Structures are given as structure tokens and as C-alpha cells.
Amino acid sequence: MAHTLQILILGLALGGVFALMGAGLSLVFGVMRIVNLAHPVMIIGGAYVAYWGFRLWGVDPLVTLPIAAVILAAVGVILYKVVFEKEAKAATYSEMTVLLTFAVAMIIEGALGTAFSNTQRVTSPDYATDAIFIGDIFIPTGQLYAGIVSLVIISGLALFLKYSRFGYAIRATTQNRDAASLLGVNVNLVSMVSFAIGVGLAGAAGALVSFVFSFFPAKHWEWIAILMSLVVLGGMGSILGTVVAAFLLSVIAAFVGAYVGATWSTMTFFLALFLILIVRPQGLFGDKPELA
Amino acid sequence: MTELLTVTGITAGYGDGPAILDGAHLTVEPGKVHCIIGPNGAGKSTLLKAICGMLKIRKGEVRFKGERLNGLRPDQIYRKGIVFVPQERALFPKMSVRENLRMGGFIMDDAHELDRRVEEVMERFPILKERAHQKAGTMSGGQQQTLAMARTMIIKPDIVMLDEPSLGLAPKIVKEMFEIMAMMAKDGITILLVEQNALMGLKHADWGVVLDLGRTLFEGPAAEVLGDPRIQELYLGGKRAA
Amino acid sequence: MASMDQSAVLEARRLYNARLALKADKTRAVWFPIAVLAVLLALPLLQLTSSNYNYVLHLVLYTASYVVMASGWNILGGFAGYISLGHNVFFAIGGYFAGMIYARYGVSTIILAPLAGLVAAVVGYVIGRITLKVRGPSFIISSLALVMIFRILFDNWDFVGGAAGVSLPAIDLPVKWAKVPYYYAFVVMAAVTVYATYRIKHSKFGLGLRAISKDEIKAESAGIDTRFYKTLAFAMSAFFVGMAGAVWGEYLTYIRPNIFLIILVSVNMVLMCILGGKGTIAGPVIGAILIVAFNEACVIFFGGSEINILATGLVMALALMFFPLGIIGSLARSGRLPRILNWD
Numbered sequence: 001m002a003h004t005l006q007i008l009i010l011g012l013a014l015g016g017v018f019a020l021m022g023a024g025l026s027l028v029f030g031v032m033r034i035v036n037l038a039h040p041v042m043i044i045g046g047a048y049v050a051y052w053g054f055r056l057w058g059v060d061p062l063v064t065l066p067i068a069a070v071i072l073a074a075v076g077v078i079l080y081k082v083v084f085e086k087e088a089k090a091a092t093y094s095e096m097t098v099l100l101t102f103a104v105a106m107i108i109e110g111a112l113g114t115a116f117s118n119t120q121r122v123t124s125p126d127y128a129t130d131a132i133f134i135g136d137i138f139i140p141t142g143q144l145y146a147g148i149v150s151l152v153i154i155s156g157l158a159l160f161l162k163y164s165r166f167g168y169a170i171r172a173t174t175q176n177r178d179a180a181s182l183l184g185v186n187v188n189l190v191s192m193v194s195f196a197i198g199v200g201l202a203g204a205a206g207a208l209v210s211f212v213f214s215f216f217p218a219k220h221w222e223w224i225a226i227l228m229s230l231v232v233l234g235g236m237g238s239i240l241g242t243v244v245a246a247f248l249l250s251v252i253a254a255f256v257g258a259y260v261g262a263t264w265s266t267m268t269f270f271l272a273l274f275l276i277l278i279v280r281p282q283g284l285f286g287d288k289p290e291l292a
Numbered sequence: 293m294t295e296l297l298t299v300t301g302i303t304a305g306y307g308d309g310p311a312i313l314d315g316a317h318l319t320v321e322p323g324k325v326h327c328i329i330g331p332n333g334a335g336k337s338t339l340l341k342a343i344c345g346m347l348k349i350r351k352g353e354v355r356f357k358g359e360r361l362n363g364l365r366p367d368q369i370y371r372k373g374i375v376f377v378p379q380e381r382a383l384f385p386k387m388s389v390r391e392n393l394r395m396g397g398f399i400m401d402d403a404h405e406l407d408r409r410v411e412e413v414m415e416r417f418p419i420l421k422e423r424a425h426q427k428a429g430t431m432s433g434g435q436q437q438t439l440a441m442a443r444t445m446i447i448k449p450d451i452v453m454l455d456e457p458s459l460g461l462a463p464k465i466v467k468e469m470f471e472i473m474a475m476m477a478k479d480g481i482t483i484l485l486v487e488q489n490a491l492m493g494l495k496h497a498d499w500g501v502v503l504d505l506g507r508t509l510f511e512g513p514a515a516e517v518l519g520d521p522r523i524q525e526l527y528l529g530g531k532r533a534a
Numbered sequence: 535m536a537s538m539d540q541s542a543v544l545e546a547r548r549l550y551n552a553r554l555a556l557k558a559d560k561t562r563a564v565w566f567p568i569a570v571l572a573v574l575l576a577l578p579l580l581q582l583t584s585s586n587y588n589y590v591l592h593l594v595l596y597t598a599s600y601v602v603m604a605s606g607w608n609i610l611g612g613f614a615g616y617i618s619l620g621h622n623v624f625f626a627i628g629g630y631f632a633g634m635i636y637a638r639y640g641v642s643t644i645i646l647a648p649l650a651g652l653v654a655a656v657v658g659y660v661i662g663r664i665t666l667k668v669r670g671p672s673f674i675i676s677s678l679a680l681v682m683i684f685r686i687l688f689d690n691w692d693f694v695g696g697a698a699g700v701s702l703p704a705i706d707l708p709v710k711w712a713k714v715p716y717y718y719a720f721v722v723m724a725a726v727t728v729y730a731t732y733r734i735k736h737s738k739f740g741l742g743l744r745a746i747s748k749d750e751i752k753a754e755s756a757g758i759d760t761r762f763y764k765t766l767a768f769a770m771s772a773f774f775v776g777m778a779g780a781v782w783g784e785y786l787t788y789i790r791p792n793i794f795l796i797i798l799v800s801v802n803m804v805l806m807c808i809l810g811g812k813g814t815i816a817g818p819v820i821g822a823i824l825i826v827a828f829n830e831a832c833v834i835f836f837g838g839s840e841i842n843i844l845a846t847g848l849v850m851a852l853a854l855m856f857f858p859l860g861i862i863g864s865l866a867r868s869g870r871l872p873r874i875l876n877w878d
Contacts, residue, residue, distance in 0.1 A: 035671045083851065095617045096854055098671045099804065102619070103850035106801070110844020118840070165398075172384055172395055179382030182344065184370040184399035217840070221797055225682045228675050263690050270682040277668050277676045 003258075006137050011254030013140065015247035016147025017205070017212050021223070022230040022242040023154055024201030030174040030237025031194040034087060035098050038079075038105040040223035042199050045108060046072050046206020047215050048116060054123040054210075061123050062149060065207035072203025076196040079104065084195065089188065105220065112217040120214045128211040146208040153204055154243055157197075161239070170194055174237055226266065229273035296322045296482055297343070297374075297451060302352030303506075304342040311350065312338040314506035320451065325473070325483040327497035327514060329490035329527055335506040336486040337379065340453045343484075344376035345369045356451075371399050373450040379459055381440040385429025389420050392428050392439055396446035409446050416475075417442045434465035441472050445479070452476060453484040458492070470496050490528055494518050502527060566874035567728070574598075574721050578714045591713045595785070597826045598720035599778050603799075604806040604818035605727045606774025611804065612813035613740060614767045615747030616669065619800045620677030621775050623661075623684045624654040626794035628776030630694055633783035637702055643784040644719045647777045654776020655769040662768030666761070669750065681795060688791040699790025702783060716785045720778070724819075727774050732815050732877065734770070743767055747813070775803075801846065809853045811860030815877040820861055825849075 025039045049068040050061040083104060087097045122128075128142035161167035172180040173190045181187045209215060229249060234241025249269055257265030299318035305311045313335045320326055328336050341347045343354055345366040354361040361369060366376075376382075384392055393413060397406040414421040419435060420442055428439060437457055444452045454473065458466040473496065477483055487493025494500050500517030502510040504527075510517065517523055574594060580587040603625065611617050632643040632650040643650070665676045689697045705712055734740045742763045745753035754760045783789040802825055810821030828849065832842045857864060865871040866878075 035675065083855070095615075095670060095674060096858060098674050099617065099808070100851060100854045102801070103847045103854060106843050106847025107851065108847075110840050110842070110847055113840030114844060168395070169398065171387070172398070175384040175386050176382060178346070178366075178378070178380075179384060180395075181366040182346075182370060182376050182378070182382050183395050184367045186365065186367045188365075222682070225675075225679045228679070232672075232675070263686065267683065267686050270679050270686070273679045274665075274676055274683065277672050277679075278664050 007254050007258045008251060009137060009139055010143075011251030012247060013143035013147050014212075014254065015250030016150045017143065017208055018226070018230060018250055019243040019246035020150035020153055020201065020205040020208065022227045022234070022246055023157065023239050024198035024205070025227055026231045026234065026237055026239050026242040027157075027170075027201070028195055028198035029231065030239075031170060032084070032087070032191050034084065034101065035228075036198070037098060037101040037224055038108060039101075039198070039202050040220035040227055041105045041108045041112070041217070042072055042075070042202035043206040043209055043223065044112060044215055044217060044220050045075070046203035047121075047210040048112065048206070049203065050207040050210035051121050051123050054125065060125050061207045061210050062125075062145065065149070065204050068203040068207045069200040070203070072206070073196040073200030076199030077192065079199070080192050080195045085188070085192075089191075105224075109217045109220060116217070118216045118218055120216050121210075122214040123210040125211055142211050146212050150205070150208060153201070154239070157201070158239065166190075166193070222266065225273055226269040229269040229276070232273055233276050294322075296320050296357065297484075298355045299339070299343065300352050300355075302339075302342055302354065303350045304338060304347045305350070306338075306347065312506055313342060315352065316503060316506060317508040317511070318501060319511065320482060320484060321499070322450075322482050323477075323480055324498040325477050325485060325496060326499045326501060327485045327487055327490075327493040328501045328503055329487060329493060329517075330503035330509075331527065332488075334504045336503055337455050338506075339503065340376055340455050340484065340486060341378075343369075344374060344453065346376075367399075370447075373447070374453065375444040375447070375449045375451070376453045377440050377444060377455065377457065379455045381436050383428040383436055383440060386427055388425050388427060389431075389439060390414075390424045393420070393443055393446060396443035399447065406446070409448075413442050413445050416445075434461050434468065437461065437465075437469055438472065441469065441476070445476065445481075448479075449481060451482045451484060453486075455486045456488055457485070458487065458489060466492075491518075562876045563873040567877060571721070571725050575718075578717060581710050581714070586710055588710070588713055591717050593826065593830065595713065595717045595720045597822050598717075598724040599782060600802060600806060600822040600826060601724040601819050602720065602727045602778040603775050604803045604810075604822050605724075605731045605815075606771045606778070607803040608731060608771070608807050608813065608818050609734060609743075609774075610764075610767045610771040612807055612817070613735060613743040613747060614764050616666065616764060616768070617674050617804065618677040618771075619674055619797070619804065620680040621771065621803055622795055622797070622799040623680055624658055624772040624775040625779035625782070625799055626684060626688065626791070627654045627657055627772075628779030629783040629789050629794050630688070630779075631776075632780035633700065633702055633789040634694060636784055637700055640703075642715075643780045644715060647719065647723070647780040650780035651773040651777035654779070655773035658772025658776075659765055659769040662765040662772075666764050666768060681797065681800065685791055685795045688795060694789070697791055699788055699793070701788045702786075704787045705784070713785075716781060719781050723774075723777055723781075728815060728819060728877070730774075731818075735815060735878065739763065739766070744813070798843070798846070801850070805846065805850050805853070807860070809849070809857070809860055811862030811864070811866075814860070814862040814866070816875050817860050817862040820875070 021043055025036055028034055028036050046068040049071055050064045053059040053064040053067070054061055083100060087094070087100065127145055130141040131138040132141055132144065161171055169180065169185045169190050172185055173187050177187055230242050230245040233245035233249065249272055253265045253268040256268045297320035299316060301315045301317060302313055303311045303315060304313040316335060316339055318339065328339065330336050338347065342349050345361070345364050345368065349362050356372060356374065384395060387395065390410065393410045394406060397409060400406045414424065417438060420439060423431065423435070428436060431439070441454070441457065457469045457473070461469065473483060473485070485493055485497065494514045494517055497514040500512060500514040501508060502517065502523060510523065577594065578591065580590070607618065607621050628650040631653045632646040635641055635646055636643050661680065665673060668676060688694060694700060705715065742753065742758045745756065745758055746760050746764055750760055779794060786793065806821030806825050807818050809824060810819065811817030828845070829842060832845050836842070859867060862871065862875060
């Protein structure tokens with residue numbers, strides 16, 4: 001019993017981090033219909049910001065988090081202007097756009113690898129290696145903090161989308177881009193800002209990742225499929241769906257890891273992704289929700 | 293009489309594709325209901341899309357109250373007071389009826405005024421008030437069309453362009469749509485209607501425009517268009533319809 | 535109006551078609567690819583001279599292996615329009631199947647290659663049956679998931695040595711001649727693959743694939759069994775990629791997941807086709823030559839593999855943004871394709 005609860009808690013703690021890692025990906029897909037395969041490598045970019053902040057000046061990754069978010073958001077704006085503006089205007093799913101994000105992922109990976117080498121890195125603030133004990137159960141504080149911060153950020157995002165005027169515009173654009181445009185929403189601006197927010201969220205997630213996982217530039221290939229599984233299971237473009245999927249799959253993965261073997265834990269995400277795509281081919285990715 | 297909107301010799305098409313509109317003309321006079329008729333592929337919908345900024349105008353120009361609209365984005369044109377209701381109705385399926393109405397006033401800065409107008413519109417359309425919290429995507433076709441048309445009233449626009457509001461609706465519902473249109477016209481809104489059912493469209497209009505092969509063939513009072521034997525033969529289904 | 539002479543119209547159409555066919559023949563130079571092949575087949579004779587041309591042989595062999603893979607990928611990605619980033623899975627299947635038999639029973643992978651291709655094709659058929667239900671980005675992502683799944687499977691499969699892989703015995707020939715059997719294997723495979731893609735493109739099957747790539751729903755309503763067509767295309771492309779994998783393992787003298795199941799192998803196939811011209815016959819060949827040369831240059835000038843990834847990504851992004859039809863496609867569209875490169 002205690003063992004089961006322990007596994008559940010570890011799964012949930014991991015889910016919190018994955019939720020933030022997937023949220024930006026989901027947002028960008030919703031608004032722009034772009035599957036951003038470069039999202040995971042941008043998370044690694046954010047992790048490096050936190051890593052160097054910690055290593056050079058001893059700054060806590062949680063303090064660097066907003067800085068990482070802003071730096072990455074700026075990168076997002078530049079990328080949008082240079083690469084994706086034309087794609088965003090087309091606003092249709094396109095194989096070529098997916099390949100383009102793939103190419104961008106390689107460029108960033110190569111740049112990070114050249115600058116920082118492929119050595120495994122991790123930031124180690126005190127709480128990263130600590131744990132809270134409740135009876136037999138332990139909660140790693142690093143993952144706990146990361147999970148809490150992640151949920152706070154996602155809640156903030158949800159409130160922004162639900163209640164602010166710009167959030168309204170983002171939701172409208174996600175649901176029906178043409179309609180939003182016909183009602184006075186500057187959808188190109190919405191795309192750019194959403195992309196910047198999405199990439200900024202990757203930066204924030206990176207700061208959390210920096211003390212939860214060890215990372216190196218090429219690590220993102222593994223995350224692509226993991227994050228995709230969350231976003232696809234959650235229903236592309238639905239941030240709430242992504243969060244729920246993150247917790248669900250992380251808990252399943254934790255149990256698989258405990259009972260089947262650690263190597264098969266990540267397999268959970270890959271198999272889930274594969275199966276969801278096959279079982280609900282049109283539903284989750286398919287066409288825009290049509291009226292009537 | 294001064295024109296509200298003039299379209300002079302515009303050419304437009306989709307993407308890099310061929311020109312669907314090829315020198316179309318149009319004069320829109322304030323307060324009137326204009327009906328554009330013509331066969332499939334004549335360029336009727338294309339004309340509305342070019343006016344509202346969804347399609348790039350390759351040649352010619354569109355002027356609204358004397359101001360050139362060429363090159364403006366749809367959102368900028370909406371702010372000028374020209375509303376377009378496309379065939380797909382431009383609703384937000386996952387938003388409630390009320391949220392959809394509020395989106396109609398997205399450009400308004402005064403939130404209280406927006407709320408007031410949303411209430412006002414819902415008073416006029418009891419079905420919308422009844423379903424204020426229902427998601428738009430789950431409503432029937434007729435209700436969706438009602439919502440789309442009612443939403444145009446939020447910003448009290450100058451011109452409302454309707455692209456086949458009767459498409460796919462039962463005859464009884466179609467009648468309701470034309471009643472709503474008449475109500476809008478009574479409010480002083482200028483209407484630009486594209487209608488596949490030419491006969492019915494012209495009966496509800498003051499002014500008729502015949503479009504074919506991307507060009508304006510004929511413009512005149514609706515009654516005149518209805519009465520013209522050549523137009524009857526070619527576009528109104530011959531004697532049977534007359 | 536009604537008295538229009540039908541037979542005259544038909545005759546005119548027939549003449550027009552004949553003229554088009556004649557023009558196509560005139561713009562094609564069949565002798566060129568044959569001449570290239572002849573030169574390549576004679577190339578190992580250089581080893582009879584006093585110098586060692588192993589590096590040259592390696593480069594040609596390496597390029598030829600990618601010609602096989604990219605042309606194979608082209609059947610699914612170029613003709614049918616289904617972009618797969620997971621085709622290195624079949625490279626691995628071919629490599630492991632032939633490699634294991636070679637390690638246990640000593641049968642040369644060159645002999646085993648067609649069989650290994652067949653195994654890859656069968657696996658491809660089964661996988662295609664499942665994943666080809668989805669299209670567009672979903673298909674791309676499912677192909678990525680496939681790589682991840684196979685990587686974990688091979689990393690943990692003790693029978694094939696897990697992550698450490700299996701060492702294969704090196705061929706018993708003097709250094710100067712050790713590469714030659716593999717050289718011929720790959721050059722012949724490349725020639726066969728290119729010819730096969732040509733035949734496929736010009737068959738009724740190929741026509742069906744192109745219809746699928748343009749508009750799958752229309753293709754289906756035109757009576758094409760799209761499900762069968764695209765699954766068969768998947769299997770065929772897996773066949774060629776698997777064949778290349780079979781011999782590659784023996785050439786390297788080991789099979790290991792991090793040789794076969796790295797994303798860069800898939801990326802190269804895709805990139806070669808896009809750069810050269812997706813859906814054309816010469817495109818993957820030109821793409822393979824350029825990318826292999828580019829990779830070599832990167833290694834020579836920059837050394838590190840990180841720069842190589844960056845540069846590959848950059849080339850891919852630029853090609854996609856400014857050159858989406860690829861070299862052959864762009865030249866053909868503007869009517870400037872030299873006759874010697876018109877293999878379609």
C-alpha cells in the first residue's frame with residue numbers, strides 16, 4: 001500500500017514537470033497549427049540558461065526561471081519573424097512545416113552542442129537532492145517544487161487565456177482563425193505572441209528541468225515523442241488536456257517503471273503516442289472542429 | 293445619392309490561382325438591401341471575400357466612404373464597420389452563445405457597453421437568450437445562422453455582407469433568416485446578400501446585381517432584374533420560375 | 535454545334551499525345567546514367583595502380599548506400615506523399631537480420647541482402663497497415679515514435695547484444711581489396727533501386743501513388759484502393775532501405791543501435807530527397823551526392839559532429855524555405871533541366 005502510494009507520488013511529481021513542458025507545445029499547435037518539433041530543444045535552451053546562472057553566479061534556477069522564459073520568448077519572436085510567419089498565415093497542417101521545425105531543432109541542437117558540448121549537465125540547488133518524509137513515503141523536494149511552480153505557471157496561463165482580452169483573442173483564433181480575423185482580431189499578431197509565449201514556456205520549463213533531469217543537447221529527441229504523447233492524448237491545442245495527459249501518463253509510466261523495469265518506463269509514452277494516433281486518427285489531430 | 297461602397301473593376305482569386313473575379317463592379321447605396329445573383333462559380337462569394345480583405349485584390353479598387361480599402365486585413369476592415377458572415381458562419385464552436393456574441397464586440401473598448409449590447413441582442417432573439425450558455429458548435433444549423441446574423445448587430449455596423457444565409461436550411465428556417473435580414477435593414481444597416489436562390493433573394497432586395505464569369509453583367513432595381521426576360525432565362529430558371 | 539467531327543478531335547488528341555511522348559524521349563538522355571554506372575563499375579581497377587584509393591571507394595560506396603535508402607524513401611515520401619522520419623527502423627531491421635545470420639552461420643550479407651529487404655518489407659507492410667491510417671503531421675509523429683520504440687527494443691534485446699551490439703567478422707581480403715565486394719554490392723543495389731523507382735513511377739501503381747499524394751479522397755473515389763497502394767509503397771520503400779542496412783553492418787564489422795537507430799540517418803534520407811527533388815528519379819541521387827559531400831566537408835573543416843548537425847539543419851531549413859521543389863523539381867519547372875538529369 002505504502003509502496004503503491006509512493007509510486008503514485010513520484011509519478012505525479014514527474015507529471016507536474018511534463019505538464020509545463022507540453023503546455024507551450026499545445027498552445028502553439030492550437031493557434032498556428034504548427035507541430036513544433038523544436039519545442040523540446042528549446043526547453044534544453046532554457047535549462048542551459050538556468051545551468052549557467054547557477055554555475056557562474058550561484059543563482060537559484062527558480063530565480064532564473066523568468067529570465068529563461070524571457071530570453072526564450074525573444075528567440076521565439078525572432079524565429080517567428082524569420083521562419084514561421086509565412087507558415088502561420090497559411091494556418092493549415094503541412095508536412096513541410098513539421099520538417100521545418102525539425103530542421104530548426106537540429107540547428108539549435110547543433111548550436112548548443114557546439115557551444116556547451118554534449119556533456120551531461122544538471123543544476124544542483126540544495127532542494128534538488130533533498131526529500132520530505134511523511135511516514136514511509138518520501139517526496140523529492142526538487143520534483144515537488146518543480147511540480148508546484150509548473151502548476152502555478154499553467155494556472156496563470158489558463159487565467160490569462162480565459163479572462164484577458166488578448167487571451168480571448170488567442171482562444172478565438174485557436175477555434176476558428178478566419179472567424180477571429182473577420183471579427184477584428186489581428187490573427188498575425190496573435191500568432192506571433194502565442195508563439196513567443198509557447199517558446200517562453202519552454203524556457204520556463206527548462207529552468208525546472210535543469211534540476212529535475214540531467215540534460216545535454218541531444219536529449220531532446222527522447223522528449224519529442226514524450227511531449228507529443230501528452231499533447232496528442234490531451235487533444236491537440238487543449239492545454240488542460242495536455243496537463244491531464246501529463247499526470248495520467250507519468251503515473252502509468254511510474255508504475256510500469258516500478259513493476260516492469262525502469263527501461264520500459266519511457267516506453268509507456270511512446271506506445272501511448274503510437275496507439276492514440278492509430279486508434280483515434282481523425283479525432284485528435286484531424287481537421288478543425290467543424291460547425292454543423 | 294451618395295454611394296457607401298464602390299467596387300471598381302476588381303480582379304481577384306485564390307492564392308496564385310486564376311482570377312475568379314475579372315473586372316467586377318458594384319455600387320452599394322446606404323440603407324438598401326443588395327442581392328448579388330449568378331450561377332455557381334460566377335465569383336459571388338469571391339467578391340464578398342475580396343471586399344472584406346480575405347482575398348488580395350490584384351487590380352481595381354474598393355472604396356468605403358471614399359476611403360480605399362485595398363490591402364487592408366479583415367480585422368482592419370471590420371473596424372471600419374463592414375461585417376462579413378461567410379457561408380461557414382464564422383462561429384467559435386467551443387465558445388458559448390454569449391461568448392460568441394461578445395466576440396462580435398471584441399474591438400469595443402468599453403466592456404460595460406459591450407455587455408449592454410449583448411443583452412440587447414439577446415432580448416431581440418429569445419432563442420439565443422435561452423441558449424446563452426450552450427456551446428455554439430452543438431446548436432442546429434438554423435440557430436447557428438441566427439447567432440451569426442445576430443452577432444453582426446453588436447457593433448452596429450454600416451454594412452453587413454451575408455454569403456448564402458439560406459444554405460442547407462429548411463424552407464421554414466430560411467424564411468426566418470430573411471425576416472432577420474429585414475429587421476437588420478429596418479435598423480438602417482446596409483445589406484449585401486449573395487444568394488444561390490436568386491428568385492427568393494431578389495424578392496427580398498431593393499437592388500439586384502447579376503454577376504457572371506467574374507464580371508458584373510447588370511445592376512439595377514431588384515424588380516427590374518426580376519422582370520428582365522434575358523435574366524429570367526439565363527439565371528432565374530426560365531419561365532417556370534417566373 | 536452537334537455536327538462536330540469527333541474522329542477529327544480524337545485524331546488531333548492522339549497526335550498531340552504522340553508529340554508529347556516524342557518530346558519527352560528527346561529531352562531524356564538514357565546514355566548518361568548508363569555511362570555513369572559503367573565508370574563506377576570500372577572504378578575499383580584503380581586499386582591495380584600503386585596508390586590506394588580506399589577513401590574514394592568508401593565515398594562512392596557510402597553515397598551509393600544513401601542513393602538506395604533515399605530512393606527507397608522516395609517511393610513512400612516522394613510518390614505517395616507520406617513523410618516518414620522513421621525509416622531508419624528498416625535500415626536497422628535489414629542490418630540486424632543479415633548481420634545476425636552472418637555472425638552465426640557465416641553467410642555473406644551481400645547474398646542475404648534481398649532476403650533482409652524482404653523481411654524489412656514484411657515488417658514495413660505490417661507497420662504501414664497500422665500507421666498509414668493517419669496522414670500529415672500525425673504520420674510524421676507516429677514515425678518518430680516508431681524510432682523511439684525500436685531503439686528501446688534493440689537497446690534491451692540481449693539476443694542481439696543490447697546497446698553494445700554485436701561484432702561481425704571482417705572479410706578475409708587484403709586491405710586494398712577489402713572494400714571492393716561491398717563497393718560492388720552498393721553500386722549495383724543503387725542502380726537497381728534507381729531503375730526500380732523509375733519503373734514504379736511509370737506504372738499504374740505509381741500513377742495511383744501520385745494521385746494519393748495530390749488528393750487522397752479523390753483518388754479513392756476514382757476507384758484506387760488507396761489503403762493497399764500506400765501500404766505496398768511503404769513495404770517497397772522498406773525493402774530497399776532494409777537491403778542497404780543488410781550490407782552496411784558487415785561493411786562496418788558491427789551492428790549496434792546507435793549506428794542504425796539514430797535520427798540523423800532518417801534525416802539524411804528525407805533531406806536528400808527534398809534537396810534533390812521529392813518524387814523525381816534523379817532527385818535522391820543528386821541529393822545523396824550533395825549531402826555526403828557536404829557531410830565530408832563538414833568533418834574535414836569543422837571536425838565535430840555537433841557542427842555537422844547544425845549545418846545539416848541549416849541546409850534543410852533553407853531548402854524547405856526557398857527550394858521546396860528541390861534541385862530537379864525547380865529546374866524542371868523552369869524548363870532548365872539538363873537532358874542528362876532528366877531521368878523521369
